[in-house]
Amino acid sequence: MILAITLSALAMTVIVGVRYLIVSGAFAFATRRRHPGLYTGLDPQMRREIVWSLASAAIYGIPAGIVAWGWQHHGWTQVYENIGDRPLWWAPVSVLLYLLLHDTWFYWTHRWMHRPEPFRIAHALHHASRPPTAWAAMAFHPIEALTGAVVIPLLVFVIPIPVAGLALVLTIMTVMGVTNHMGWEIFPRFMWRGALGGWLITASHHQRHHELYGCNYGLYFRHWDRLCGTDRGIGDFARDHARAAKRALAAAPAAGGGVDGRGGTSRPA
Ligand SMILES: [Zn+2]
Numbered sequence: 001m002i003l004a005i006t007l008s009a010l011a012m013t014v015i016v017g018v019r020y021l022i023v024s025g026a027f028a029f030a031t032r033r034r035h036p037g038l039y040t041g042l043d044p045q046m047r048r049e050i051v052w053s054l055a056s057a058a059i060y061g062i063p064a065g066i067v068a069w070g071w072q073h074h075g076w077t078q079v080y081e082n083i084g085d086r087p088l089w090w091a092p093v094s095v096l097l098y099l100l101l102h103d104t105w106f107y108w109t110h111r112w113m114h115r116p117e118p119f120r121i122a123h124a125l126h127h128a129s130r131p132p133t134a135w136a137a138m139a140f141h142p143i144e145a146l147t148g149a150v151v152i153p154l155l156v157f158v159i160p161i162p163v164a165g166l167a168l169v170l171t172i173m174t175v176m177g178v179t180n181h182m183g184w185e186i187f188p189r190f191m192w193r194g195a196l197g198g199w200l201i202t203a204s205h206h207q208r209h210h211e212l213y214g215c216n217y218g219l220y221f222r223h224w225d226r227l228c229g230t231d232r233g234i235g236d237f238a239r240d241h242a243r244a245a246k247r248a249l250a251a252a253p254a255a256g257g258g259v260d261g262r263g264g265t266s267r268p269a
Pocket residue numbers: 110114123127209
C-alpha cells in the first residue's frame with residue numbers, strides 16, 4: 001500500500017513537472033516568436049525559475065498523488081467520472097466554484113505573504129524574477145508552493161466535480177499561471193479591458209503586481225482586490241519591453257564577438 005501511494009505521488013509529480021515544462025516551454029517559444037529579445041540576458045534567472053518550478057512540481061504532485069490514489073482505490077473525494085451522474089448545470093457551476101474558492105484562498109494567502117516577515121521567508125523568491133518570464137509560473141518557495149498545493153486536493157473532498165470539470169480547472173490554472181508571467185498580453189482585449197476585463201485577471205493585471213508589489217493580489221478575478229481597495233488597475237509592458245531592448249542592445253556586441261569589456265548584461269535592479 002505504501003508503495004502504491006508512493007508510486008502515485010511520484011507519477012503525479014512527473015505529470016505536473018512535465019506539464020509545466022510543456023506549457024511554459026510552448027509559451028516561452030511563442031514569446032520568442034512574438035517578442036524576440038524579450039528574455040535576452042535573463043538566462044540565469046530563467047534557470048532559477050525552472051529549478052524552483054520543478055521543486056514545486058513535487059510539492060504539488062505529492063498531495064495530488066495521494067488523493068488520486070485514494071480516489072481510485074477507496075472512492076475518496078467527490079470527483080465523479082460521468083458528467084451525467086449529476087444535473088448537467090452542476091458541471092459549469094462546480095468549475096466556477098473551484099475557481100472562485102481557489103481565487104479567494106490565493107488572494108488572502110498572497111496578501112498575507114506580502115507582510116514583511118512572511119514576504120522575506122516565503123514570497124521574495126517569486127518576486128526575485130524581475131521581470132518574470134513564462135518559466136516563472138511555479139517559481140515559488142516551498143512554503144508558498146505548499147499553500148497553493150493543498151487547495152484543489154482539499155476541495156475535491158467537499159465539492160462534487162466531474163473529472164472533465166477538474167481537468168478544465170487544472171488547465172485554466174496552468175495556462176493562467178504561465179501567461180500571467182509571460183511579459184506580454186496574449187488574450188483578446190475584451191478579457192483585460194472593458195466590462196468583462198474589469199473583473200478578470202490576465203498578464204496586464206499581474207504585471208502591475210510584480211511592478212508595484214502592494215496591490216493586485218488576485219489570481220483569476222478582481223473582485224477581492226476591488227472590494228478591499230487593493231486593485232491598482234492594469235499595467236502595460238512598455239517599461240519592461242524598453243528594458244529588454246536595452247539588454248538586447250548591451251548583449252549584442254558580446255554575442256557578435258565584440259571585445260569591449262563593459263559586459264553590460266546585468267539585470268535591472
Ligand atoms: Zn506577490
